Amino acid sequence: MSRSNIEVVFKDDILLGEGPHWVEERQDLIYVDIPGQAVHRFVPSTGKDYKVQMDGRTTFIVPVEFKPNTYLIGIERSIYEFEWDGISADVFKLNKMKTVEEDFPKNRFNDGKCDPQGRLWAGTMGYETDPGVVELEKGHLYKLDKNNQLSTLVDKIGISNGLAWSTDSSKFFYIDSVSFTVDVFDFDSTAGIPSNRQVLFDLKKNGIAGLADGMTIDTQNNIWVALHSGGKVLHIDTTAGSLIETIDFSNRASMLTSVAFGGRYLDELYVTSANYRLTPEQKSLETDSGALFKVTNVGAKGVGGGISYRV
Template structure:
């Protein structure tokens, strides 16, 4: 598919309380990477080695790749919540499929953007939350060592209601063997009783981990111990109520200045928050009601990629939010991100 021609010039807005610290992004440009409309776009991952953007459409059970302005996808048979390339395993990805952690091998010899590519090999490695069959995986990230952290959420009904405390944040510990039974035993719960486990980010020096459980409407901060690959000392870092932010926090990424960028689900914007002080630096408006996640990418990691939803947006609301469901590229921000990390784990083949 050809690069979508429509662009929008945006102006960052700040509250009066934060205007003195506001970063000026006048002239930032937002473009849709394709005219394809996602039902539930999520999980953008920029592959810096190959200049490829990966993301998923949870509701349509698809893993997408966008390369050289062309869009391609592989069709799966249930909700797919995240996709992360596996280091030293060409064409291999860690994916969250329903409640299952799986390995996907995806070969794309003919990328023409219109024909679904058949799954070459899908291996289901482990199932979590066995006592909660309505749960599913949600967001996931690889930590500074490449270990996979992934969280679940409770069943979401047609009205968008999600039970509280039914999810868990897990970590997949690495092992010396690639025997699958051992892999399943190494998916360990880290934080139980979360509701919608969501965005994660690590500071540049790896000493801090930012974490989102969406219904709390706040970003929490942990100390991260690189020797034990563990988190501790949880405390609130930024709360949406501080600046009267609507909606909830969703996916998150971090830039080279250790500032975090937060997808504001239900708020039609991306928030930019100081990773040191927890102060709001600015609000980047997005013409999509439900902004789900963000990541930095591009050749110089100076573009922000944003996933959004069309689900739940009425025809009348589309007039106000015409980019709902689009995957967006924001250029001209004047800031660079940190590279996304690949999963380093022998479980994935």
């Protein structure tokens, strides 16, 4: 049983927080609200959360290296370069870079993250009728190289979700939520090519309810996985493929969405959650659904801040 301490650091109008990314040089956290169509910036030193409204479901955000106040974001089926000062309610600039899946117009991007070499990886998902209920095998996982070349790495995906890489870049960890597994690939870091996909951890075989959603990795190469509709964060040993421990949020928020290490020493775990499409009964029972959480005393540290896109 975890001895971690869970606290709410922000809770206001978030429908479905996602994609937390710790910006180490600024000591703040950026994340998105997908159905709320917004980008958020949380500043721990002041407790303030700034928001800018977007036009469309906004699904991931990563900074662009050496370009202050510039990010890559996913909106619906497109990737944009986005400029924002992190304070204003106004978008400074928004330039479309790529659009995918014209043949699946109801699809959208979901999770996205940069690998240790600075390439963007972002996946799509099929049309979702209810939380976790999608058109199967309609999504894809894409890689955007430094030369802005977009390539498809994995296909026949239901809900493309968590991504993480080992500290030596030899392994790539990946989640398609509707498979109820966390998978691992061998990873060619030079070419940016995953291969030899295998199941690392099977939720159903381990008797765990919910869907694996976003994830992050620590300095011991163990992963931390948010459970959507499960109300827990799983700490998984990537060598043994076994569960180390769980952090239980079930009385506070069942729909956890993603995790990211942050803080001065990268030993604080930020967790996003949702209150989107909850039943009235769930809303009455879950006191903190939709909140941004900070978990301390987790006994682990993250691998640097979030990786930026390198042009």
